[in-house]
Amino acid sequence: MDFTDSPEEAAFRTEARNWLNANAPAHELPRGVTLDDADEVARGTAWQRRLAEAGYAGILLPQALGGRGGTIMEAVVFGEEEARFNLPKGPYIIIGLSMALPVIAKHGTPEQIERFAAATLLGDLTWCQLFSEPAAGSDLAAVRTRAVKDGDDWVVNGQKVWSSWAHLSDWGILIARTDPSLPKHKGLSFFVVDMKTPGIDVRPIRQISGASDFNETFFTDVRIPDSCRIGAVGEGWACAMTVLTGERLNQGGSDNGEGIGGLIHYAARTPRGRGTALDSEAVRLSLAMAYAEEQAERHFQSRMRTMVSRGENPGAMAAVVKLAFASRYQKTAGLAMELREMAGIAHRPEEADTARIWYDYIWSTALRIAGGADEVLRNQISERVLGMPGDIRADKNVPFDQL
Amino acid sequence: MNFDLSDEQKMLAEQANGLLAERSPPDRLRQLIDAGAEWDEPLWRELAEMGFLGAAIPEQFGGVGMTRLDLAVISEELGRANAALPFFSSIVLAAEAIMLAGSEEQKARWLPALASGDTIATFAYAEGPGGWTADVLTAQVRDGVLDGQKGPVADAGIASLAIVLAHDGSGQPTLGLVSLDHPGVTRTKLASFDQLRAHYELRFDGVPFEPLAAAPADEVLAKLFDLAAVQAAFEAVGGADACLKMARDYAMDRQIFGRPLAGYQAIKHKLADIFVAIELARSSAFYAAWAATYGEEELPAAAAAARLSATGAFEQAARENIQVHGGIGYTFEANCHFYYRRERTLATAIGNREVWANRLIDSFLTQNANVAEVA
Numbered sequence: 028m029d030f031t032d033s034p035e036e037a038a039f040r041t042e043a044r045n046w047l048n049a050n051a052p053a054h055e056l057p058r059g060v061t062l063d064d065a066d067e068v069a070r071g072t073a074w075q076r077r078l079a080e081a082g083y084a085g086i087l088l089p090q091a092l093g094g095r096g097g098t099i100m101e102a103v104v105f106g107e108e109e110a111r112f113n114l115p116k117g118p119y120i121i122i123g124l125s126m127a128l129p130v131i132a133k134h135g136t137p138e139q140i141e142r143f144a145a146a147t148l149l150g151d152l153t154w155c156q157l158f159s160e161p162a163a164g165s166d167l168a169a170v171r172t173r174a175v176k177d178g179d180d181w182v183v184n185g186q187k188v189w190s191s192w193a194h195l196s197d198w199g200i201l202i203a204r205t206d207p208s209l210p211k212h213k214g215l216s217f218f219v220v221d222m223k224t225p226g227i228d229v230r231p232i233r234q235i236s237g238a239s240d241f242n243e244t245f246f247t248d249v250r251i252p253d254s255c256r257i258g259a260v261g262e263g264w265a266c267a268m269t270v271l272t273g274e275r276l277n278q279g280g281s282d283n284g285e286g287i288g289g290l291i292h293y294a295a296r297t298p299r300g301r302g303t304a305l306d307s308e309a310v311r312l313s314l315a316m317a318y319a320e321e322q323a324e325r326h327f328q329s330r331m332r333t334m335v336s337r338g339e340n341p342g343a344m345a346a347v348v349k350l351a352f353a354s355r356y357q358k359t360a361g362l363a364m365e366l367r368e369m370a371g372i373a374h375r376p377e378e379a380d381t382a383r384i385w386y387d388y389i390w391s392t393a394l395r396i397a398g399g400a401d402e403v404l405r406n407q408i409s410e411r412v413l414g415m416p417g418d419i420r421a422d423k424n425v426p427f428d429q430l
Numbered sequence: 431m432n433f434d435l436s437d438e439q440k441m442l443a444e445q446a447n448g449l450l451a452e453r454s455p456p457d458r459l460r461q462l463i464d465a466g467a468e469w470d471e472p473l474w475r476e477l478a479e480m481g482f483l484g485a486a487i488p489e490q491f492g493g494v495g496m497t498r499l500d501l502a503v504i505s506e507e508l509g510r511a512n513a514a515l516p517f518f519s520s521i522v523l524a525a526e527a528i529m530l531a532g533s534e535e536q537k538a539r540w541l542p543a544l545a546s547g548d549t550i551a552t553f554a555y556a557e558g559p560g561g562w563t564a565d566v567l568t569a570q571v572r573d574g575v576l577d578g579q580k581g582p583v584a585d586a587g588i589a590s591l592a593i594v595l596a597h598d599g600s601g602q603p604t605l606g607l608v609s610l611d612h613p614g615v616t617r618t619k620l621a622s623f624d625q626l627r628a629h630y631e632l633r634f635d636g637v638p639f640e641p642l643a644a645a646p647a648d649e650v651l652a653k654l655f656d657l658a659a660v661q662a663a664f665e666a667v668g669g670a671d672a673c674l675k676m677a678r679d680y681a682m683d684r685q686i687f688g689r690p691l692a693g694y695q696a697i698k699h700k701l702a703d704i705f706v707a708i709e710l711a712r713s714s715a716f717y718a719a720w721a722a723t724y725g726e727e728e729l730p731a732a733a734a735a736a737r738l739s740a741t742g743a744f745e746q747a748a749r750e751n752i753q754v755h756g757g758i759g760y761t762f763e764a765n766c767h768f769y770y771r772r773e774r775t776l777a778t779a780i781g782n783r784e785v786w787a788n789r790l791i792d793s794f795l796t797q798n799a800n801v802a803e804v805a
Contacts (some may be wrong), residue, residue, distance in 0.1 A: 028432060028433060028434070028435070028499065028716065028719075028720050029431070029432050030431055031431070032431065036431075096467065101445070119571070121557065161629040162537075217722055247725075254466050288794065288798060291791060291794055291795070295795060297654075305791065308784065311787050311791045312783065312784060312787045314791060315734070315736060315738060315786070315787035315788075315790040315791050316742075318735065318790060318791075318794065319714065319735040319736075319738040319739045320710065320739065320791065322714060322717070322732075322735045323710035323711065323713050323735070323739050324710060324713075326433070326710075326713035326716060326717045327709060327710055329431060329433035329713070329714040329717075330434065330713055330716070332431055332433070333432055333434045334798065335431045336431065336432075336435075343777075344709075347706050347709055347710070348703075349701075350706055351706055351710060370778055385477050402699065405695075405698065405699040405702035405703065406698060406699075406702075407704040408699055408705055408706070409698035409699065409702040409705075410698070412705060413674075413678050413698075413701055413702070413705060414678075414682075414693055415678065415681070415682065415692040415693070415697075415698050415701070416689075416690055416693040417693075418693070418695065419689075419693070
């Protein structure tokens with residue numbers, strides 16, 4: 028058991044660190060300043076271009092697609108080094124790299140790869156995801172948005188939701204129903220769509236956080252050329268799975284701010300009675316349990332990293348981190364508010380820490396739902412790791428239009 | 431990074447697992463309980479022959495000279511089998527105490543006997559429910575002679591040697607070796623919650639006390655309990671894992687409303703949560719065992735965190751295992767109860783949740799003292 032890099036990893040880390048030290052500072056976002064969304068996207072694409080020029084844009088992508096053709100370990104090491112800087116890497120960049128490109132590379136034609144791969148790597152194209160619908164979230168295959176063939180085009184009608192940054196994206200990856208007479212997983216097809224196409228209406232959703240970075244996207248007689256279909260007609264579900272597998276590998280707990288250690292220090296310096304909040308046995312127990320869980324997540328990730336560096340696929344084990352992190356994040360943000368007592372529910376303008384805790388407490392609810400809801404992840408773990416039976420599906424083998 | 435057991439450690443686990451599965455199956459545990467046995471003596475001999483007892487004892491003292499991480503691998507398997515052995519008392523606590531604080535002469539005299547299993551030792555620290563800090567200890571050493579009462583003490587019915595925690599009259603704690611065969615020792619058997627781990631009350635009337643004096647007793651005690659917490663965490667992870675597998679296998683087999691019980695989300699999600707708790711606890715236990723071997727400074731916080739996580743995982747697994755089994759889980763014939771009882775024993779010995787939560791917070795603050803000053 029050791030925590031050191033292998034010689035290859037160490038060499039790549041040095042290379043990555045040197046390059047980042049020379050290039051990243053100029054692209055860092057100013058801390059504590061909220062940028063205009065369009066400004067942030069512009070900075071994000073500029074940083075992406077710099078990465079692409081140096082050959083670090085798509086570490087896992089094959090060289091034929093303009094990527095580095097590197098190992099997962101290299102991607103992990105580069106990600107760790109890149110995370111030392113406050114760089115613009117929002118969904119507008121991530122969706123293109125980890126969702127659109129893999130699906131185009133695996134299911135697309137040579138022409139489609141030619142058309143989209145380099146432009147996405149260079150940051151010239153930003154992407155959004157048009158998957159979920161009001162009645163299709165965890166049950167994604169229940170999408171109702173219809174695509175009907177008309178000459179060389181598909182005519183799309185329907186509504187998508189939770190499309191992060193769709194208001195500022197160039198293109199979208201879309202899953203739509205092309206044959207409702209088939210059972211639901213079989214009648215789907217996959218498209219890429221230019222977000223400037225007439226008939227697309229992106230409306231921001233007012234979220235509980237107060238922000239509006241998710242959208243609902245309406246399609247009214249939107250014409251998508253057949254050349255923008257990815258994979259065969261009816262292959263939409265396989266394409267979506269390619270996308271979602273990529274999504275899972277990208278998730279995981281990350282230390283947000285100071286973590287529980289910060290909370291312990293906060294309690295140790297916050298007066299309560301004649302001593303501090305940390306003199307309370309109840310506070311100590313709550314913080315100790317939270318700290319133990321946070322550290323356990325970190326060590327679990329070390330185990331996953333070890334598997335990945337050996338070329339093993341953690342599979343559904345990767346769901347453990349996301350499942351554990353999201354709930355603990357919510358619980359500890361709630362605990363942080365309570366620790367502040369009345370100051371936790373109303374703060375002065377300069378008390379930015381409290382504002383951040385509020386944000387965590389609100390955002391944690393989205394984390395428990397997005398990218399694999401808690402309940403979906405529990406199903407995955409019980410079925411794929413513990414080998415328990417799948418759920419009974421009332422819609423199995425039933426044509427979608429008869430449901 | 432290589433955050434995993436080595437191939438040799440995995441082989442060691444397989445060896446221990448194979449032996450315990452064969453020699454200590456649930457029917458054997460039932461047999462021991464029915465016979466009123468306090469331990470599985472033939473199994474103890476076999477463990478000794480395989481070198482498991484002396485795994486972490488240096489070769490010069492009759493051991494195998496492996497690390498505490500190797501010992502932890504064995505602890506996990508003992509937890510999985512819920513073995514009826516004085517391993518935690520004799521090896522994890524007593525032998526470790528002698529390794530930490532014994533003189534060379536004491537080590538040479540006792541460690542080979544503990545490694546061979548010929549001598550069984552225990553560690554007498556508690557005095558009822560009031561903790562064991564120096565200010566509450568009543569057992570007292572004067573002029574090399576021990577008087578007072580200790581208990582509950584695990585495995586004291588079969589042990590011939592005890593490491594006793596007492597005070598020296600000046601308010602300082604002291605640790606020393608005491609022969610339990612001395613006529614001044616009275617052993618009174620207590621009713622033990624764990625039917626496979628007997629506890630005793632020990633009364634000492636003028637019994638010779640030989641101090642372990644190579645280090646201050648309070649420091650030795652803290653380090654000893656940190657190291658024991660690591661082993662207990664592995665034992666708990668092993669027990670929790672056994673409960674999870676038992677619950678899953680039962681749910682897969684049991685038909686209810688025309689399909690396997692395992693197909694219902696109420697059961698699937700319960701077991702998925704237990705799996706998560708176990709794997710998180712295992713990860714922290716790995717880290718703590720690494721710290722016990724290589725990272726002196728990280729050990730206190732790492733041991734406490736592993737202890738809390740593993741205790742929580744075993745608690746959840748032991749309770750829900752009976753729940754998943756339903757009525758059959760309440761019978762002596764089912765195997766759930768061994769773990770349900772052992773879990774409470776493990777969760778309480780060497781300090782309850784409150785004790786380890788305090789240890790974690792205090793160690794965290796010590797380890798990050800400079801950060802606190804800046805903040």
